[in-house]
Amino acid sequence: MSGASGHYEKRLSDLDGLYLDDAAHKALLSEKGDVVVYEVGDFRPSAVAGDMIFGLTRMVPGLVGEEFFLTRGHIHANADRPEVYYGQKGHGLMQLESPEGETRIVEIAPQTVCYVPPFWIHRSVNTGSEELVMMFAYPADSGQDYGIIERSGGMRHRVMRNGQNGWRLVDNAAYKP
Amino acid sequence: MSGASGHYEKRLSDLDGLYLDDAAHKALLSEKGDVVVYEVGDFRPSAVAGDMIFGLTRMVPGLVGEEFFLTRGHIHANADRPEVYYGQKGHGLMQLESPEGETRIVEIAPQTVCYVPPFWIHRSVNTGSEELVMMFAYPADSGQDYGIIERSGGMRHRVMRNGQNGWRLVDNAAYKP
Ligand SMILES: [Mn+2]
Ligand SMILES: [Mn+2]
Numbered sequence: 001m002s003g004a005s006g007h008y009e010k011r012l013s014d015l016d017g018l019y020l021d022d023a024a025h026k027a028l029l030s031e032k033g034d035v036v037v038y039e040v041g042d043f044r045p046s047a048v049a050g051d052m053i054f055g056l057t058r059m060v061p062g063l064v065g066e067e068f069f070l071t072r073g074h075i076h077a078n079a080d081r082p083e084v085y086y087g088q089k090g091h092g093l094m095q096l097e098s099p100e101g102e103t104r105i106v107e108i109a110p111q112t113v114c115y116v117p118p119f120w121i122h123r124s125v126n127t128g129s130e131e132l133v134m135m136f137a138y139p140a141d142s143g144q145d146y147g148i149i150e151r152s153g154g155m156r157h158r159v160m161r162n163g164q165n166g167w168r169l170v171d172n173a174a175y176k177p
Numbered sequence: 178m179s180g181a182s183g184h185y186e187k188r189l190s191d192l193d194g195l196y197l198d199d200a201a202h203k204a205l206l207s208e209k210g211d212v213v214v215y216e217v218g219d220f221r222p223s224a225v226a227g228d229m230i231f232g233l234t235r236m237v238p239g240l241v242g243e244e245f246f247l248t249r250g251h252i253h254a255n256a257d258r259p260e261v262y263y264g265q266k267g268h269g270l271m272q273l274e275s276p277e278g279e280t281r282i283v284e285i286a287p288q289t290v291c292y293v294p295p296f297w298i299h300r301s302v303n304t305g306s307e308e309l310v311m312m313f314a315y316p317a318d319s320g321q322d323y324g325i326i327e328r329s330g331g332m333r334h335r336v337m338r339n340g341q342n343g344w345r346l347v348d349n350a351a352y353k354p
Contacts, residue, residue: 043292048257052261082227138229
């Protein structure tokens with residue numbers, strides 16, 4: 001059982017341009033400093049088709065203006081590859097967007113399983129007040145394409161705070177299908 | 178998100194011939210009746226190469242003579258396909274056997290992740306006193322070949338009770354490489 005372990009973290013500055021309220025993002029950066037907002041650790045036995053990669057995502061809770069902390073989001077480079085997420089700790093959601101621009105939301109709490117179907121863009125959002133931790137597994141030859149979201153001006157919807165403990169979807173005005 | 182849900186259960190009589198102590202198996206059957214010893218539920222979005230199947234295994238605790246309740250065990254029909262197990266409840270182990278006949282044991286408790294590498298035969302054993310529950314995920318085109326174990330007279334080792342709470346490996350005399 002050979003294979004490699006990977007780890008990366010994203011800081012607040014890495015999410016520049018993702019948020020509706022750019023001024024709030026700048027203000028948060030100068031207030032908090034360039035803190036880690038999420039980190040991903042994985043085990044990659046191989047990159048061979050048919051093998052699997054699995055690991056853990058940890059996301060800090062927080063808001064940029066009224067918008068929750070989120071991951072950059074991606075589609076798989078081999079776009080027909082799926083992914084399974086499994087909630088461990090905290091509360092959040094998976095924002096899924098189909099090739100036709102349909103949004104689906106899967107709320108994630110401990111012991112929630114979320115299946116990301118082939119071809120769907122996906123992004124995790126921490127809508128809770130504590131760390132959101134999820135396990136994931138996906139085919140070893142999936143790859144990640146982050147450019148798809150940049151090219152379309154972001155995902156179709158934004159996930160905003162709604163009252164004290166809720167969330168709501170808001171159209172992303174910058175989105176171009 | 179279409180796809181099929183599957184479910185099957187195995188009863189004590191389905192495990193006839195797997196245990197060292199055949200008389201104990203027969204005695205247990207007449208004492209307890211043909212009870213369910215494990216069940217598997219899964220979600221199969223598709224059987225397409227590159228997709229994933231995931232689900233839950235529940236195993237009853239128990240002994241046949243001094244040998245723990247276990248699953249039949251298999252190698253994947255597409256033998257280069259791996260699997261990831263994730264302990265939810267109870268205590269047990271994954272018995273792994275390589276193509277060269279090497280045995281490896283991964284003990285499983287809640288939040289233990291077990292990666293089954295391509296080409297390894299695998300079987301779950303409930304070494305605890307309560308239900309053993311595990312999540313699993315594997316490539317959708319893996320398939321299962323149960324014959325490999327029958328053809329070699331079982332797996333190389335048996336997992337037997339050792340004292341009150343332990344286990345030990347014993348050579349399976351019927352094993353022919
Ligand atoms: Mn992904
Ligand atoms: Mn398997």
